[in-house]
Amino acid sequence: MRAALLQLTSSDDPAANLVTVRAMLREAAGQGAGFVLTPEVSNCVSTDRARQTAVLRPEAEDAFIAGCREEAAALGIWLLLGSVAVKSDPPEPRFANRSLLIAPDGGIVARYDKMHMFDVQVSETETYRESAGFAPGDRAVLAQTPFGAVGLTVCYDLRFAYLYRALAQAGAVVLTVPSAFSPGTGPDHWQPLLQARAIETGCYVLAPAQTGSHAAQAGKTRRTYGHSMAIDPWGRVLLDAGTEPGVFCVELDPGAVTEARRRLPSLTHDRAVRGLA
Numbered sequence: 001m002r003a004a005l006l007q008l009t010s011s012d013d014p015a016a017n018l019v020t021v022r023a024m025l026r027e028a029a030g031q032g033a034g035f036v037l038t039p040e041v042s043n044c045v046s047t048d049r050a051r052q053t054a055v056l057r058p059e060a061e062d063a064f065i066a067g068c069r070e071e072a073a074a075l076g077i078w079l080l081l082g083s084v085a086v087k088s089d090p091p092e093p094r095f096a097n098r099s100l101l102i103a104p105d106g107g108i109v110a111r112y113d114k115m116h117m118f119d120v121q122v123s124e125t126e127t128y129r130e131s132a133g134f135a136p137g138d139r140a141v142l143a144q145t146p147f148g149a150v151g152l153t154v155c156y157d158l159r160f161a162y163l164y165r166a167l168a169q170a171g172a173v174v175l176t177v178p179s180a181f182s183p184g185t186g187p188d189h190w191q192p193l194l195q196a197r198a199i200e201t202g203c204y205v206l207a208p209a210q211t212g213s214h215a216a217q218a219g220k221t222r223r224t225y226g227h228s229m230a231i232d233p234w235g236r237v238l239l240d241a242g243t244e245p246g247v248f249c250v251e252l253d254p255g256a257v258t259e260a261r262r263r264l265p266s267l268t269h270d271r272a273v274r275g276l277a
């Protein structure tokens with residue numbers, strides 16, 4: 001199975017982003033990919049609440065999602081919309097940061113709302129308050145596919161190892177981490193965390209990312225770290241996409257999951273943690 005990671009510099013215009021993503025989906029399918037993954041908030045990178053309120057829609061009315069489903073069906077590919085920002089069901093006023101897995105017939109087979117909110121002051125000049133705009137999800141999601149069970153996560157979730165362990169112990173062989181990682185944390189944390197999650201679980205870790213300078217919003221330019229990555233179940237880096245947008249392919253071998261877990265079966269060696277109460 002060939003997977004393709006799309007590295008994007010999404011703008012705050014969902015219609016323009018759709019045109020870009022559809023072209024890249026065709027390029028990925030042309031390169032033989034049967035599973036294509038996009039980064040966090042592929043439909044709209046924006047920190048401007050008024051702009052988001054104007055352009056974002058509930059999932060069922062979102063033209064970006066509809067267009068991507070149509071393209072996936074036309075190409076006959078599996079598609080992970082790493083995440084899309086969508087309006088939540090009332091009365092929740094905040095948006096959902098939602099990962100959608102789309103089957104080759106265009107149907108949505110799994111949806112996961114990002115659980116951990118990035119409420120962090122990375123430095124004097126870099127502060128994030130994700131929970132102000134987004135409502136966190138409260139359940140993990142494992143999706144069955146012909147290439148194995150896929151555990152859905154998003155970006156900052158990466159720092160919470162228990163989620164990945166639970167997904168792997170529930171049967172995941174692929175873990176997805178679509179992201180818009182911050183330039184202040186990416187250089188030191190992104191790759192080691194992705195490798196740790198792969199090593200701990202014996203899963204493939206697929207992490208398509210936003211990259212570069214996004215449209216200025218409310219006077220501030222949003223920057224993201226890029227470096228979309230694929231890690232194999234032994235923890236080796238299969239792909240580092242650098243910082244330019246593009247389509248990046250990797251080969252997935254289900255046998256590699258079995259082999260990594262045979263050599264290092266730590267996933268079955270859990271002990272209860274006692275003595276701290």
Ligand SMILES: O=C(O)CNC(=O)[C@H](CS)NC(=O)CCC(=O)C(=O)O
Pocket residue numbers: 040041044045046047097118128129130155156157159180181182185186189
């Ligand atoms: O706000 C949006 O447009 C979409 N959401 C994001 O970009 C989120 C919250 S600001 N980014 C992260 O989770 C980065 C985590 C990170 O960088 C780390 O864990 O170090």
